[in-house]
Amino acid sequence: MPKRIVIIGGGAGGTITANLLARNLYRQLVSGHVVINMITDKAEHVYQPGFLYVVFDKVRPDEIVRKQKEILDQNINLFVDPAVKIDKENKIVRTQSGKEFPYDFLVIATGSRIVPEDIPGLKEGGHWFYDMEGAKKLRQALKDFSGGRIAITVGVPHKCPVAPLEMTFMLYEYFKQKEMLDKVELFYTYPINRLHSLEPVANWAVPEFEKKGIKSETFFNMEEIDAEKKVVRSMEGSELNYDLLITVPPHKGAPVIADSGFGKDGWIPTNKKTLHNEGSDDVYVVGDTTNLPISKAGSTAHFESHIVAERISSEITEGFSETEYDGKVICFVETSFDEATYIWFNYKTPPTPVPPSKMIHWMKLGYNRLYWLSAKGIL
Amino acid sequence: MSVAVDNTIDARGSACPGPTMELIKAMKSSSVGTVVEVLSSDKMTTIDGAAWLKKVGQELVETSDKGGYWSIIAKKIK
Numbered sequence: 159m160p161k162r163i164v165i166i167g168g169g170a171g172g173t174i175t176a177n178l179l180a181r182n183l184y185r186q187l188v189s190g191h192v193v194i195n196m197i198t199d200k201a202e203h204v205y206q207p208g209f210l211y212v213v214f215d216k217v218r219p220d221e222i223v224r225k226q227k228e229i230l231d232q233n234i235n236l237f238v239d240p241a242v243k244i245d246k247e248n249k250i251v252r253t254q255s256g257k258e259f260p261y262d263f264l265v266i267a268t269g270s271r272i273v274p275e276d277i278p279g280l281k282e283g284g285h286w287f288y289d290m291e292g293a294k295k296l297r298q299a300l301k302d303f304s305g306g307r308i309a310i311t312v313g314v315p316h317k318c319p320v321a322p323l324e325m326t327f328m329l330y331e332y333f334k335q336k337e338m339l340d341k342v343e344l345f346y347t348y349p350i351n352r353l354h355s356l357e358p359v360a361n362w363a364v365p366e367f368e369k370k371g372i373k374s375e376t377f378f379n380m381e382e383i384d385a386e387k388k389v390v391r392s393m394e395g396s397e398l399n400y401d402l403l404i405t406v407p408p409h410k411g412a413p414v415i416a417d418s419g420f421g422k423d424g425w426i427p428t429n430k431k432t433l434h435n436e437g438s439d440d441v442y443v444v445g446d447t448t449n450l451p452i453s454k455a456g457s458t459a460h461f462e463s464h465i466v467a468e469r470i471s472s473e474i475t476e477g478f479s480e481t482e483y484d485g486k487v488i489c490f491v492e493t494s495f496d497e498a499t500y501i502w503f504n505y506k507t508p509p510t511p512v513p514p515s516k517m518i519h520w521m522k523l524g525y526n527r528l529y530w531l532s533a534k535g536i537l
Numbered sequence: 538m539s540v541a542v543d544n545t546i547d548a549r550g551s552a553c554p555g556p557t558m559e560l561i562k563a564m565k566s567s568s569v570g571t572v573v574e575v576l577s578s579d580k581m582t583t584i585d586g587a588a589w590l591k592k593v594g595q596e597l598v599e600t601s602d603k604g605g606y607w608s609i610i611a612k613k614i615k
Binding site for chain 2 (some may be wrong): 505509
């Protein structure tokens with residue numbers, strides 16, 4: 159009987175984990191001693207950080223989408239058939255079409271999804287850039303925008319924590335290039351009492367906002383949106399009028415997680431070092447799906463994938479594994495159309511942003527292309 | 538003071554999104570009556586968290602120094 163590895167989710171975390179496992183366990187795969195089955199709900203793989211560039215017409219939508227089959231190792235079995243139930247007791251994953259996938263090791267990488275419908279009026283009144291449809295609609299809204307206040311609001315929780323700042327800085331650059339800064343007011347809001355959750359990033363952003371004339375309000379959590387009157391009301395009791403509302407909607411995990419009793423709102427209790435689902439030794443969790451108090455970001459999923467692939471490979475070939483995750487996250491931060499900075503941090507080391515430069519921006523643009531090598535488990 | 542906590546979030550070592558954001562997230566997703574505790578390695582969480590609870594009219598139950606880390610406990614009352 160071969161060892162059966164089932165991976166649910168074909169985003170960054172699931173794909174990198176699968177490809178690394180296929181490389182580590184090549185001999186076992188071709189000899190039939192190991193089987194890797196990936197179950198996903200989409201036939202296409204999207205490089206999600208690319209949405210930011212789609213909004214500003216810097217990248218065409220088709221440049222950030224590839225067929226999932228093409229980026230997976232040929233020894234991995236791909237099933238585009240959404241998982242609807244994870245039966246932890248019997249070690250079986252059931253899919254929408256009725257198939258059953260028994261497992262010896264399970265990797266859950268079902269990611270997160272935006273839920274604008276959780277805030278009354280947000281779906282009707284807001285624009286966002288967290289999916290392709292939203293990015294394209296926002297691109298058009300910006301082309302049509304003749305002037306007024308653009309409000310930027312941020313839901314909790316959300317992935318890619320630096321994206322609201324990047325969007326704000328890129329909006330400034332966009333309207334500067336269109337020579338419309340005298341007609342546009344950028345108004346940024348944030349859920350906690352500074353401009354970003356990372357204090358060094360928040361401290362760096364303050365003078366940047368002052369220099370660019372970007373207004374802000376902190377401790378601002380969306381309560382409801384009156385799309386007709388174009389007003390955002392916050393939980394903290396304030397009201398903000400807007401002409402165009404750009405929001406980072408709140409996120410939830412995949413429905414299969416809550417439906418299978420793994421975790422409320424779709425986040426799974428996860429051991430911060432081993433990345434096991436708490437209380438389990440054969441179920442691993444990767445990427446946004448964890449309940450870890452760290453950034454939900456592509457780089458988090460990437461680094462976690464290496465740990466999980468190494469642990470499962472070692473457990474199969476050596477019978478044990480001691481590889482552990484140290485909480486590493488790296489994020490590029492675009493500060494305009496031609497400069498960027500970056501931050502890295504882990505459980506023990508806080509981040510320190512470096513001064514923005516053209517070089518880091520070029521590295522980011524380079525990584526946007528190199529991502530496909532990461533997804534393949536090469537970079 | 539001994540309080541029955543329903544949900545403890547260990548955000549020690551969390552740089553991003555950070556303990557205050559974890560408190561907001563937990564309070565938003567909890568039902569009325571739930572008592573939430575957030576553990577943080579940053580003392581400022583007790584000050585920032587308390588300020589947010591006051592602003593939104595939720596109950597700050599207590600903050601405490603645990604020796605090397607801090608705890609903030611809040612109750613969702615509306």
